Amino acid sequence: MRIKSNLFKSLTILILSTTITFTTFAQSKKINTSLSAMDLAKQMECGWNLGNSLDARDNWSAQSKKFPFNQGVGSEAVWGEEITTKAIIETGIKNGYKTIRLPVTWCNHLVDTNYTIDPKWMARVKEIVDWSIDAGYYVILNEHHSVHDDMSNPLKHCEGYIVHTGDEKESKAFLQAIWKQISETFNDNYDEHLIFETMNEPRNSAHEHCWNPQPKSCKECKADVQLLNELNQLILDTIRASGGNNANRFVMIPGMGTSISTALADYFVLPKDSANDRLLVTVHLYPLDAGGTRNGSHHFNSQTRNEIITNFRLLDKKFSSKGIPVVLGECGASRIGGTVWEGNVQKQITDYVVTYEDRLNCFSFLASQTGKYTMPLLNWDCGGTDYMATIDRKNCKVVEAEYNAAVIKAWQDANKNPAATNSSIEDESISLEHITAWDKTKVSYDEKTKTLNLKGSWQGCDIWLGSKDISEYSNLILKYKATASFTVEVRYADENEGKKSKAASGTKTLKIPLDKSKKVKQILFMSENSASKITFESIVFSIK
Structure with missing residues (x-):
């Protein structure tokens, strides 16, 4: 009886072991290492950002907060957006979008001084990533708002990062720690449909040249642009060191401020990569100046048209023509005015509202230029149904469906027939x-x-x-x-x-x-x- 019992136990353990091995194998996805970066970009086409949700954070004053600061999963609604649902995620892909960018802020979700990310927050991010993968998207996962405009000096422990040479030690420690945890969570269960983006609009946020570095005339800028190259290298090395699929995962790399001009600058260089043909460059562009600076043309005119042509022609010359894709990770224009603080007075902004006609003409043309060079284009979506909304998240439908369909079609048509796409400069x-x-x-x-x-x-x-x-x-x-x-x-x-x-x-x-x-x-x-x-x-x- 005892022998028989032991044999039964042995067989049971063997069967369970086999089942567990099979289950693990079934969940694991092999990344397609034969897929080139340009082929990936072609498949990504057009997409949208789940903005102001996972990236939302308490607008803290750095001097008044004790770090680490864990805001909890409730931060997703702190900027007034709808709690993300599977139905919201699926709305975009049902309306022609192939890619979704998930901006995520991590510095407000740390549970200890070792930069440990709140497990509940990581689980929530994973849930939304999984919904997006299951829906059929290519998914971009990034580090979004851990550099912000009210950073303390010197940088506080666990506060985030800043592209400032006086704070490089803390910045590197933070970025390496969070990317190690992200890489451990998102690895072998995710194939090439999951793409990492190292940082969003990295900059020396307190410096007068933070959006427009001038390394030739400013010593601080000269040091900072070099530091950004080091941060991109550090994050990429951390991702690759996690092994598995991450050894060959596609990774998007930004220049200072994720601007086109800094990506084109001589001082911006891509990090050295142990993997072959796995890097993409990312840039942002708001061509009708809808960001509230109140200095833009606000109309789609010859100046805006020519700037788009010139910018993407130069990006193609430096990157795409050499097999390095460029992703336009954010673009958009506001439908209605917003507000801005001038001293202690909040005033209504009306002069950067862009008409439907100007938006349609501008972004259809922008899509034709990015499509021509196989550069994926992603709308910035800040929720609601106004400003730069793409998805009406409350009712799970596309805002201005005909407009969005026209932009997607412009990208696809230009990508199919780039030679027929007009890119001639006008007076x-x-x-x-x-x-x-x-x-x-x-x-x-x-x-x-x-x-x-x-x-x-x-x-x-x-x-x-x-x-x-x-x-x-x-x-x-x-x-x-x-x-x-x-x-x-x-x-x-x-x-x-x-x-x-x-x-x-x-x-x-x-x-x-x-x-x-x-x-x-x-x-x-x-x-x-x-x-x-x-x-x-x-x-x-x-x-x-």
């Missing part, structure tokens, strides 16, 4: 709405009549362009009427003084040759020995 009119007077007691400008009054000798104003690529343009052409001659100066980036041209009085056309090898910083207008009244008809960057 570009410069907006005359934002001429800045140096001394308003001596200079005035009427936006309605486009009339500039230079009341005294050597007084002036300028149009700021930042660092505008002019490689496609030969001349700057001014059409105007002036009561007296005046001076026009084209000033190039990294130059304190530019080329000056004399504009004669009368009704005239002035053609100024451009140095196509440089980028234009600003255009200045100055009176000469006497006052001048100038009415502009147009200022155009001309191809011929």
Whole structure:
């Protein structure tokens, strides 16, 4: 009896062991190592962001919080969005989207000083990832808001990270710790449909150049852009060290601020990778300036069109044409105005509202350019049904279904037939709405009549362009009427003084040759020995 009993126990253990082994094998998914990064990008097509949900956090003041700070799973609703459901997730893919980006903030979910992520929070993130995978999406999982605009200095332990050389030790410790845990949770049970993104809009948030680093003239910026390369390398190494599918998982890499200009800069380099053909570059673009800065064109015009063409042509030249995909991880434009704090007063913003027609024309065109170069395009969705919403999460339906379908179709059509996609630069009119007077007691400008009054000798104003690529343009052409001659100066980036041209009085056309090898910083207008009244008809960057 005893022998028989032991034999039964042995057989039972053997059967259970076999069952457990089989179950583990069944749950494990083998990553497709033969799939190239460009093939992956082609399959990702268009998508949307589950924004303001898993990335939402208490708007803390760094000085008033004790870290580690665990906000709990309730943080998902702290910005007023719907609690995410499986039905919400499925809505996007039922309406033509192939990719979903899941922005996640981790620094508000730590349970100890070893950067341990709250297991309940990790389980909630995993639940939504699994719903997305089961629905058929390609899923982008990232680190989103652990760098923020109210960081303390020096950085507090467990507060997050910042791309600042004085805080690199804490930043590296935080990022390495959270990515180690993310990599352990999301590994062999997830194939190539799960993509990691190292950071979202990384930057030295307290620095004046945080969105536009100037490493040639600023020592701090020079050190910070190098540090970002190190952070990307550290995170990638941490992911790869976890082994399994993560040894070959696709990973998205951002430049400073995840901007196009920083990705194109010489100082941005992709990390060295132990895997082959597994990296993608990620950028963000809000071409109609819907972020509330109130300085954008707000209309889809020749300037916006040409900037889109130039930006994605350059991204293709540096990355896509060499087999490195570029993902437009965020884009969008607001339907209605929002609010902004000016001191202690909250004011309504109305001047960055973008019409349906402008949005349709702009983002259909943007989709055609990204589709041409096989660059996946993802709408930013901040919930609700206004602002930049893609999915009505309360009613589980697409907001503006025809608009979204048109954008998806534009991407697909351009990707199928890139040679037929129009990417020709046109003459570009410069907006005359934002001429800045140096001394308003001596200079005035009427936006309605486009009339500039230079009341005294050597007084002036300028149009700021930042660092505008002019490689496609030969001349700057001014059409105007002036009561007296005046001076026009084209000033190039990294130059304190530019080329000056004399504009004669009368009704005239002035053609100024451009140095196509440089980028234009600003255009200045100055009176000469006497006052001048100038009415502009147009200022155009001309191809011929």
